[in-house]
Amino acid sequence: MNSGLGEQQLIKGRVLTRHALHKQGVLVLQYYIQTESGPIAVELFNQEHVCFVQSSDEARLFSCAGLTGIRPSPVALKSFNQAPVSALYCGDGRLMRTLIRAAKDLDIELFESDVKAEHRFLIERFIALDVEFYGQFVERSAENSFSSSSSHSLPQSQPLFVASRARLSTSTIKLNAISLDFECSFSGELYSVGLYGQTLEGGVYQKVIMVGQPEETEQDYIEWVSNEYELIIRLIEWFQEYDPDIIIGWSVVTFDLALLYRRAKYHGIALNIGRDNQPLGWKVEDKYRPETLSLPGRVVLDGIDWLKAAFYQFERYSLEFVSQALLDEGKAIHNVDNRMGEIKELFFNDKPALAHYNLTDCRLVWDIFEKTHLFDFAIERAKLTGLELGRVGASVAAFNNLYLPHLHRAGYVAPSKPVSDGIESPGGYVMDSVPGLYRHILVLDFKSLYPSIIRTFLIDPKGLVEGLNHGFSQQPSKTVPGFLGAQFSREKPILPMLIKNLSEQREQAKQNHDAPLSQAIKIIMNSLYGVLGSKGCVFHDARLASSITMRGHEIMKQTRRWIEAEGYEVIYGDTDSTFVWLGNDFEQAEVQQTGKALAQKVNQFWVDKLNSEFQLESFLELEFETHFEQFFMPTLRGSVEGSKKRYVGTKLNRLGQPELIFKGMEQVRSDWSPLARRVQYELYERLFQQQDVESYLRETVDKLTRGELNKELVFAKQLRRDLEEYTAKSAPHLKAARKLCDATGDPQYGKRGARVEYVMTLNGAEPVQHTTASMDYNYYLSRQLEPIAEPILSILKTTFSQVTTNQMSLI
Structure with missing residues (x-):
């Protein structure tokens, strides 16, 4: 990166943040990336917002006043109803919003008008997290600098790279993170800020900026400032010095950064803690949430949100509760429930103890991230989905990122809205249970049942559109039947291909003992059905979702018939799990052998059935998951009927010791008293x-x-x-x-x-x-x-x- 100014070159890095700006009358896409040589701001000039309209609606749309500056262009794409479409381009975000309003007033469909330009540029090139940009470094002009109303602003330190094109890359760049936490009064006045992380050499970095007169203490990490105003100014300087890529914390957006923003605003301080001296801001005023946060060049990860995203479950999500559960350690304070009162007492009488408490909170968050591999999980999720690093949830956006570039290459644009005819798909199959007290219950689970159904039966939005056309053309041999009248084309389905790729990556991750990647893939794969079943997704169609869930019902029922034909009793089934009673007189070794043999036999039945009836390869895989030595299936309260989703059993843990497993019982619910549990x-x-x-x-x-x-x-x-x-x-x-x-x-x-x-x-x-x-x-x-x-x-x-x-x- 040490080439001379203006020399054409290639830079590689990890995308931290994405922005769409308007400079000199043109749309500029701005990406902050971290490279081996440090952070770089990358800008692509003369970009355009894009959406699509059916060609037959184009003239009527442009009869509307105020759309001068929108550039239509025919493209080799069509809608799901096989109508040709035109692309609509413009370089002004306000004009694009005017276009969307005009189309709505005229009841004209626009396709993909909600895809933001800064995201579309990357996903159309299959770029997720790691990227290569080709271009040149330039001097920052007045238009490229970021002014500040604060006299305490610092000069720019990041170079500006103007790119002409980009492509997918691979990277192992390690991002620099910091754990941040504020202590404050009841009214929100800042007392101190704790900062904890790792140095580049792998050592511990720790600092507390504390309001107060300097005191003699052995805690060399305390830096004293005279008042709250100076604390904020010093923190802004610290961000420029330490320059973290990632900020982590506990409710760090909704509490810490929101509090900092309000206190800086109260003092009239420009909160320039983003890269290139850019301010922290909110896209919606007074809505302090992760999705509204704007902090150019830095990623913010909230511990609570990311634990939930990784499917960790706790009775409570307070830092004290989670750290005790995961680390067997809690906050450095005597009375957690009255911590605000104790914090105030420490601030006025024992500030070194408050600094220790503040820093301990930072360290606990850091240790939780390390223990649960949340840093790696967030990285892998971004690499897989193309979502912004730090964005939680957004399963519909993740689906679109994965699906759209393949859909465009297949000649289609996405629908403008979901298909809805009032018919909704059923949920997972739940069998009536046979209540009682048992010995030797086997649980046979279908591995990733819904993704396996999608892959096996070629369930796909594009495939549905083309399959129905084949059906209308009397070409049933080219389709696979679904439910509610669905037909799926056998020709180059997109979603089964994506499932195949994800499945292969997950198997490789397992072989490499890469738990964060394996977990990220599992969550993404299992979310695909939920997205298709959600009316918030433009690809939603009851025929798609029902062809998954109703096929699941069929598979579970047929599996039960085959198992019972082998002489065993099935006492319960739920979504993808079948509970089989072997009888009370089995030896442990015999149980294991029977479970594996039974799963293998059922899998072969499915291979043969699907090949003979549909000429399909089966990716259904039944696994012997669990052996309950003892098992209790209760009745419904006040009834003789068996309950559903509620049972208790004992199984041997990894140490060979019996442990009780509760499912759906009061034992696992926090709204029951400790006595009852x-x-x-x-x-x-x-x-x-x-x-x-x-x-x-x-x-x-x-x-x-x-x-x-x-x-x-x-x-x-x-x-x-x-x-x-x-x-x-x-x-x-x-x-x-x-x-x-x-x-x-x-x-x-x-x-x-x-x-x-x-x-x-x-x-x-x-x-x-x-x-x-x-x-x-x-x-x-x-x-x-x-x-x-x-x-x-x-x-x-x-x-x-x-x-x-x-x-x-x-x-």
């Missing part, structure tokens, strides 16, 4: 070990009524919105929150995100901090213990009331 666990453990259940229940009820278990009666729930925004006011946690606000006079207890801890008393739900009445033990007996005990007691031919009559009469 503990008792449920103990009851099933005793049932499976053939220990006395009834005496244990009587003893527990006795302790409950004597008040010995009060600490286990506390419910906890987080407010998802501010208290006054709830329309239904009768929920117990809302009543408790309202009582606490009234009792303390502190409205913070009713704010979104507040954790409400309450118990049920004779006066109803009351907050733990302000209980005025006695415990309602009858509530805990009838609404907590009885529902979880009855399924087990029904097996033992008794009832909760019969077991606990004496104890309940004492209440």
Whole structure:
């Protein structure tokens, strides 16, 4: 990268952020990339926004005033109804919005008008994260510089590269990250900011910028500033010095960066913490969310959002709870529940301790990212989908990124809206269960069932359009039948090809023990059905989604028939899992052998059936997944019918020790009391070990009524919105929150995100901090213990009331 100014050359890097700008009257696409030699701003001039219109609608559309500057051009593409289309080009975003409004007023379809220019440029070239740009370095002109209203702004440090073309590349560039966290007062005034990361040499980087007079301390990472204003100024300078590619944190967008933005605005400081001295901003005023954040050249990853994106599940997503669960370590503070009060106390009386607390929060977030491989997961997801690095969710956008370039090469544009005729596809197949207590239950799972169905039966949006045309032309040999009248063309389907490529990449990732890549691919593959079944996707068509789910129903039913023909009983089935009872007299080695042989035999049945009936290659793969040594399928409450999606079983873990597995039971639900969950666990453990259940229940009820278990009666729930925004006011946690606000006079207890801890008393739900009445033990007996005990007691031919009559009469 040390070539002279103006010399043509190639640069390689990883795309951090994407922007569409208007300079000198033209559309400029701007990409910040990280290269081996450092960050570079890349710009492509004279670009255009693009959408499509049916050629037959073009003249009527252009009869509308105000569209001067839109350039139509015929292209070798057509719509899904086989009509030729024209491309519409313009270099002005406002003009493109005028075009969209005009088409809507005239009821004219525009195709792909929602695809942003900065994204389209990359996806049409199959560029996701890693890129090569060809062009030259230039001097920054006045138009290329970014002015600031702040006298504290710093000079530019990144070179500008003007590119003429781009192509997909590969890269192993390591991005530089920092974990950021603010501490503040109740009113939001900043006390300190913690910064934690790794140096290029692999060591630890740590800094706390603290408001206050310098103190003698062994903590050499503390940098003192005189007030909040100076803290913000110093942080802006720090961003220019350290220059991170990635910022991570816990609610880092909705809390930390939003707070920083508001405090900088209060002081009139231009918050220029982006690259090239560009400001942090929000695309929608006062909507401080990840999708509205604008921070050129830097990526922001929120720990909560990315754990959820990687399908980690926790009862609560507070930093304290997650760090205890994953790291066996929590916040460096005495009273987590009253941390705001303690933070204030530390700020005024022990600032070194506050700095330690602040930095510990940063480190915990960093360690969570490392432990769960979230950095690698985010990178691999961006490489696979073409989504911006740092964008969570967006499964529809990911589908479009993968599908559109192939669709265009096949001669089509995407539909303007989903097909909807009122017929919706059914969900996954759930079999009626056979309730009871069993030994030796096998669980046979179809590996990635829905992606396998898509690949096997050639289910594809383009394939549906062409398949129906073949059907109308009386050429059934060229199609594969679906459901609801669907026919899928056998000729070059796109979606099955994408599934094939993803499946092969996942197998390679498994062989390479690359867990983040394997997980990213799995999530993307499994999202493809959901996208086709979503009305938020323009490719949605009930015939597509139903041809997946209804085929899944057919596969599950046929698999059951084959298994039962082998002499075994199927007691339950759910979406892609079949539960097989072998009988009670099997040895462990025999069980394993039977499970594998049964799965292999069913797979061969499918190979033969699909080849003979459809002339299709089967990619359905049934696997022997789990052996439950003991298994309990409960009945529906108050019924003799078997339940669905609820069961308990014991299986051997990796150490050969039996462990209890709960599915859909109260044990795994956070809206049940700790007492109910503990008792449920103990009851099933005793049932499976053939220990006395009834005496244990009587003893527990006795302790409950004597008040010995009060600490286990506390419910906890987080407010998802501010208290006054709830329309239904009768929920117990809302009543408790309202009582606490009234009792303390502190409205913070009713704010979104507040954790409400309450118990049920004779006066109803009351907050733990302000209980005025006695415990309602009858509530805990009838609404907590009885529902979880009855399924087990029904097996033992008794009832909760019969077991606990004496104890309940004492209440």
